[in-house]
Amino acid sequence: xxxxxxxxxxxxxxxxxxxxxxxxxxxxxxxxxxxxxxxxxxxxxxxxxxxxxxxxxxxxxxxxxxxxxxxxxxxxxxxxxxxxxxxxxxxxxxxxxxxxxxxxxxxxxxxxxxxxxxxxxxxxxxxxxxxxxxxxxxxxxxxxxxxxxxxxxxxxxxxxxxxxxxxxxxxxxxxxxxxxxxxxxxxxxxxxxxxxxxxxxxxxxxxxxxxxxxxxxxxxxxxxxxxxxxxxxxxxxxxxxxxxxxxxxxxxxxxxxxxxxxxxxxxxxxxxxxxxxxxxxxxxxxxxxxxxxxxxxxxxxxxxxxxxxxxxxxxxxxxxxxxxxxxxxxxxxxxxxxxxxxxxxxxxxxxxxxxxxxxxxxxxxxxxxxxxxxxxxxxxxxxxxxxxxxxxxxxxxxxxxxxxxxxxxxxxxxxxxxxxxxxxxxxxxxxxxxxxxxxxxxxxxxxxxxxxxxxxxxxxxxxxxxxxxxxxxxxxxxxxxxxxxxxxxxxxxxxxxxxxxxxxxxxxxxxxxxxxxxxxxxxxxxxxxxxxxxxxxxxxxxxxxxxxxxx
Amino acid sequence: xxxxxxxxxxxxxxxxxxxxxxxxxxxxxxxxxxxxxxxxxxxxxxxxxxxxxxxxxxxxxxxxxxxxxxxxxxxxxxxxxxxxxxxxxxxxxxxxxxxxxxxxxxxxxxxxxxxxxxxxxxxxxxxxxxxxxxxxxxxxxxxxxxxxxxxxxxxxxxxxxxxxxxxxxxxxxxxxxxxxxxxxxxxxxxxxxxxxxxxxxxxxxxxxxxxxxxxxxxxxxx
Ligand SMILES: Cc1cc2nc3c(=O)[nH]c(=O)nc-3n(C[C@H](O)[C@H](O)[C@H](O)COP(=O)(O)OP(=O)(O)OC[C@H]3O[C@@H](n4cnc5c(N)ncnc54)[C@H](O)[C@@H]3O)c2cc1C
Ligand code: SF4
Numbered sequence: 046x047x048x049x050x051x052x053x054x055x056x057x058x059x060x061x062x063x064x065x066x067x068x069x070x071x072x073x074x075x076x077x078x079x080x081x082x083x084x085x086x087x088x089x090x091x092x093x094x095x096x097x098x099x100x101x102x103x104x105x106x107x108x109x110x111x112x113x114x115x116x117x118x119x120x121x122x123x124x125x126x127x128x129x130x131x132x133x134x135x136x137x138x139x140x141x142x143x144x145x146x147x148x149x150x151x152x153x154x155x156x157x158x159x160x161x162x163x164x165x166x167x168x169x170x171x172x173x174x175x176x177x178x179x180x181x182x183x184x185x186x187x188x189x190x191x192x193x194x195x196x197x198x199x200x201x202x203x204x205x206x207x208x209x210x211x212x213x214x215x216x217x218x219x220x221x222x223x224x225x226x227x228x229x230x231x232x233x234x235x236x237x238x239x240x241x242x243x244x245x246x247x248x249x250x251x252x253x254x255x256x257x258x259x260x261x262x263x264x265x266x267x268x269x270x271x272x273x274x275x276x277x278x279x280x281x282x283x284x285x286x287x288x289x290x291x292x293x294x295x296x297x298x299x300x301x302x303x304x305x306x307x308x309x310x311x312x313x314x315x316x317x318x319x320x321x322x323x324x325x326x327x328x329x330x331x332x333x334x335x336x337x338x339x340x341x342x343x344x345x346x347x348x349x350x351x352x353x354x355x356x357x358x359x360x361x362x363x364x365x366x367x368x369x370x371x372x373x374x375x376x377x378x379x380x381x382x383x384x385x386x387x388x389x390x391x392x393x394x395x396x397x398x399x400x401x402x403x404x405x406x407x408x409x410x411x412x413x414x415x416x417x418x419x420x421x422x423x424x425x426x427x428x429x430x431x432x433x434x435x436x437x438x439x440x441x442x443x444x445x446x447x448x449x450x451x452x453x454x455x456x457x458x459x460x461x462x463x464x465x466x467x468x469x470x471x472x473x474x475x476x477x478x479x480x481x482x483x484x485x486x487x488x489x490x491x492x493x494x495x496x497x498x499x500x501x502x503x504x505x506x507x508x509x510x511x512x513x514x515x516x517x518x519x520x521x522x523x524x525x526x527x528x529x530x531x532x533x534x535x536x537x538x539x540x541x542x543x544x545x546x547x548x549x550x551x552x553x554x555x556x557x558x559x560x561x562x563x564x565x566x567x568x569x570x571x572x573x574x575x576x577x578x579x580x581x582x583x584x585x586x587x588x589x590x591x592x593x594x595x596x
Numbered sequence: 597x598x599x600x601x602x603x604x605x606x607x608x609x610x611x612x613x614x615x616x617x618x619x620x621x622x623x624x625x626x627x628x629x630x631x632x633x634x635x636x637x638x639x640x641x642x643x644x645x646x647x648x649x650x651x652x653x654x655x656x657x658x659x660x661x662x663x664x665x666x667x668x669x670x671x672x673x674x675x676x677x678x679x680x681x682x683x684x685x686x687x688x689x690x691x692x693x694x695x696x697x698x699x700x701x702x703x704x705x706x707x708x709x710x711x712x713x714x715x716x717x718x719x720x721x722x723x724x725x726x727x728x729x730x731x732x733x734x735x736x737x738x739x740x741x742x743x744x745x746x747x748x749x750x751x752x753x754x755x756x757x758x759x760x761x762x763x764x765x766x767x768x769x770x771x772x773x774x775x776x777x778x779x780x781x782x783x784x785x786x787x788x789x790x791x792x793x794x795x796x797x798x799x800x801x802x803x804x805x806x807x808x809x810x811x812x813x814x815x816x817x818x
Contacts, residue, residue: 123628124780127635127679127767135687137695148688231789267785277625277782386794386801390778391786424777428766432758438660439728442762447609449775450801484691 050114050121051131054302054323056157061293062117064286065262065279074296078330082106083595085319085332087305087347090159091573092557093338094284094292095202099581101295105588108298108330110321113155115301116162116285122277126425129274132156132163136482138342139472143488146373146523150426153340153526157301158285160340161570163273166254166281167395167418167458168208169567170199172217172403178563184412184492185463185563189534189543190579196220198575203252206282206574207260210252216404225257228266233389233419234397236453240507246401251418253393254282254570268392270421288574306480308335308351308360308553315594316360316553322478333594336545338557338577341371341526345469345559346483348530361530361547361555366540368469370531372564373487373523375459377497378420379504380430381513382451389452394421402500403566411495413460414566417504420454427452434519453513455504458524460566461493469529487523525569530559544583545576552594556580608774611807612814613799615772615779621818622784623797632769632780638674644681644697645704648718652704653677655720659727660758661765670771675764676700686759690751700760703752706743707734713741776801 055062056073063069076082084100086093086109097109116122116132123129134153140146154160173192178185200221203210210223227250230238234250241248255266255276266280279286289299303323311317316335321328337344345368349359359367395418403414422430428446431437437445472484489497501518508516533539536548541560547553558573587593618624624632642650650673657672680697693699704719710730711719719727733739734757737750744752765771772779776799778786788795797817802810 121627122782123631124623124625124782125628125631125767127763128627128631130684133687135685137685138688139691140688141691145690146688149686229789232791232793235791267781267783268787268789269781269785271781277627278785383791385791387791388778388794388798391789424766424772424775425763428762429759432762433754438731438758438762440662443661443663443774446766446771446775449777450609450799485688 050116050301054300055115056299056301061299062115064117064119064290067117067119071290071293073293073298075298076106076108078328081331081333082108083332084334084336085110085330086336086338087319088159088338088340088343088557089157089289089299090154090284090338090340090557091161091570092577093336094158094288095574095577096336096338096556096581097297098288098292098295099578100584101292101297103581103585106296107292108300108332109292110300110303110305110319111157111159112304113157113301115157115299118275118277118279118285122275124269124271124277126274126423129163132275136476137474138482139484140487141484142467142486144521146485146487148485151524153342156285157289157299158283161283162285163275164283164570165273165394167398167568168203168206168252168254168571169400169416170217170220171195171565171567171572172414175563175565182412186531186533188562189532194579195572195575198578199571201578202571202574206254206287207256208252208254209257211250214252215247215249216400223252228253228255228257228393228396230396231268231389231392231421232385232387233421233453236383236387236511237397237399237419237455239511240455241399241401243510244507246399248397248399251395251398255393256280256282266393270390270392270394270423272393274423304478305347306350306478308337308347310353310355310360310550314355314550316550333596334552334554336554336556338555340557341529341559342469342483342485344555344557345529346471349471350480361540361549361553363549364537364540366531366538368529369465370463370528371467371469371485371487371526372461372463372528372561374525374564374566375415375457375461375493375497375500376522376524377459377501378454378456378519378522379501379508379516380452380454380519381508381516382448383453383513384451386450387453388450389419389421390423392421395419400567402503409499411492411499412462413492413496415457415459415496415500416566417455417457417500420456422454424449430519434521435517453508455507457500457504458566458568459496459500460564462490463528463531463563464490525558525564527558527561527564527569530555531562532560533562544587545580554580609801610773610776610799610810610814611802612811613773613776613817615769615777618779618797618818621797623782624780625782628780628782635675635767636769638671638678640671640674642674642677644677645701649701649704650677651720652708652718655727656704656707656731656757657761659724659731660761667770670765670768672761672764675767676760679764690755692746692748692751693755694747696756699747699752699756702743702745702747703757706739706741706749709741709743710739773799
């Protein structure tokens with residue numbers, strides 16, 4: 046039988062891969078399809094894995110399904126950009142709008158552990174005011190959650206992932222010290238620091254979800270720089286090596302290569318379980334509660350694909366908002382060349398950061414904020430950037446690539462505003478499972494463009510101030526996806542409430558990046574995980590009050 | 597055996613550096629050796645494209661990524677053929693583009709038709725400057741032959757042609773050596789991270805007047 050985890054599931058027969066030991070296994074509880082479990086969770090990324098772990102630890106029966114394979118990083122991950130595209134969600138998707146999104150390697154993952162298997166590990170807290178963006182800052186929408194509550198959950202996640210970070214974080218209200226020390230800076234990060242100092246703004250070592258000291262069987266980061274193509278040493282604290290092993294030992298079942306195609310509802314309009322495709326067959330898992338955690342494209346797609354006679358517009362969609370308010374984050378960069386050798390391929394790509402423009406509102410002609418970070422693109426990514434963003438080909442491209450080791454760059458993660466016409470809908474074409482594929486429509490608004498212009502002007506100055514030559518701007522890039530099933534206070538203006546529970550179907554929950562009402566200018570995964578921890582606590586509380594379906 | 601490397605001295609930033617010399621070093625784990633070995637065996641015969649399409653593709657790739665004479669060329673067209681044959685896709689496409697493989701077939705046929713219309717010969721048979729002109733027109737969206745069948749030439753150029761060829765070229769160890777990248781790095785990563793810092797297993801850059809030093813150092817990079 047093939048040992049390729051993309052062809053045959055690994056989590057079966059009462060065991061799952063031990064990601065820490067080559068060839069090793071850990072035991073896993075298994076449920077039959079006809080056994081009704083307390084929670085079936087669709088997706089095992091930042092949201093799904095965290096929730097699966099916490100709910101299992103609270104004693105609920107949990108089955109978490111993922112469409113992707115169950116990788117063993119120590120054995121399956123090559124130091125190779127092409128090979129590692131196997132981590133990405135590359136099923137067919139159509140992009141349109143004025144600014145079509147680039148997805149694929151740039152976006153969602155398809156693996157046990159979700160996109161955290163290839164994410165860049167930047168682990169930031171939101172600025173407190175963002176949770177009340179409408180009331181306090183005058184744009185977007187308010188979250189139904191208070192920042193002080195989030196502050197405690199952030200601490201929980203930072204501890205769970207042993208985040209490495211600076212002793213004092215320069216922005217926002219005090220936070221506890223990071224569990225592990227900050228990583229050393231590489232030259233690319235030092236360039237960011239020099240630029241900030243030249244322009245008189247703060248910078249710091251980036252809080253990162255990669256180990257700066259050993260943890261159990263995982264070694265510290267060896268600065269190999271392949272983070273966004275998968276960490277083969279387990280230094281990266283992805284969901285695959287943190288929440289998932291914890292979930293298994295607490296009795297959760299993980300089902301890999303299990304693609305959920307439809308959520309079934311019963312005669313009472315409650316969720317009854319999920320239809321999923323595994324090993325060439327469709328199965329049906331019965332459950333008392335269904336949680337969707339497939340990320341901001343697959344989550345609305347599944348809800349829309351689950352439309353039935355009772356819910357003709359898709360599940361949880363009485364507000365009409367499922368799929369709407371998709372928010373990417375702006376990801377513009379400024380690049381140039383230094384006389385010194387930079388060799389930014391060494392180390393995690395973003396070792397230094399400034400959140401100055403997330404916290405400073407003076408002098409802005411736009412709503413929202415942005416952070417910017419140092420960069421470390423590997424050759425294929427860099428060549429593609431030079432070709433498609435800089436427009437080089439032919440001898441100019443080949444010659445320019447020879448300057449690779451002198452390249453320095455700054456890149457933002459910038460807030461984009463929620464807009465209803467940025468959305469996920471269903472196209473008529475079908476994928477390999479026979480399911481309608483998503484169409485993702487995206488256009489920047491004027492505010493998005495003003496934020497981008499501000500960031501480009503500022504970063505160009507920062508690079509110029511440190512003697513960088515041949516500076517050029519990468520204008521068209523976005524990262525991270527959120528929105529499409531926003532949380533809120535009211536059923537007519539949101540899809541779920543603060544507990545990630547859908548307004549329409551009380552035993553249907555959504556727990557991933559989809560629930561964000563706004564995105565802020567910070568990478569989202571820490572917030573997704575904090576919300577999942579909060580959701581688990583709320584579910585435990587509600588179940589004690591008898592307000593959750595458990596029979 | 598690899599004589600061309602010694603000649604690579606002049607003008608190259610990393611003379612004598614060969615990423616593959618680290619094959620047995622701790623920088624390469626088994627999985628990496630397995631996938632790169634498979635890549636180095638890329639077949640010359642097309643499996644996805646027809647012979648004709650493949651010749652057009654080679655002629656396009658030559659202009660997008662011209663290769664210096666003294667060293668063996670990177671088989672860009674063959675690498676792309678293999679990727680499409682294996683069904684490896686980007687996973688997203690503009691609404692005006694068909695799926696990756698179909699876009700390529702149509703695009704190559706259209707470029708060939710454009711060449712015939714202008715020069716009476718297929719794309720592979722016209723001179724380099726004419727090929728470059730056609731590619732520039734493609735990039736600018738000026739090609740409108742019916743063979744495009746509704747696919748905008750500039751969208752094809754930017755999102756398929758350029759992207760896929762560049763990824764194919766820079767997935768090959770020869771290109772890694774050319775730009776002085778450290779290459780695969782697991783389990784051994786890096787220790788020296790600061791400006792102008794170089795681990796002994798990284799490429800040394802030729803500084804003006806000191807090319808011979810770089811050549812000597814690079815021959816010993818393991
Ligand atoms: C290159 C890159 C770098 C990034 N860097 C950072 C960073 O530095 N910091 C940060 O905070 N964030 C980063 N992100 C973003 C971060 O990874 C995501 O925001 C986060 O993982 C999203 O969590 P999620 O739970 O919503 O979805 P995911 O983590 O994507 O998990 C969703 C899972 O659901 C599965 N799934 C979907 N649909 C189905 C279905 N129908 N049936 C079964 N399974 C299904 C998928 O296979 C996937 O495994 C990065 C992303 C990318 C692409
Ligand atoms: S740099 Fe560190 S986190 Fe990134 S892939 Fe290497 S070991 Fe893993």
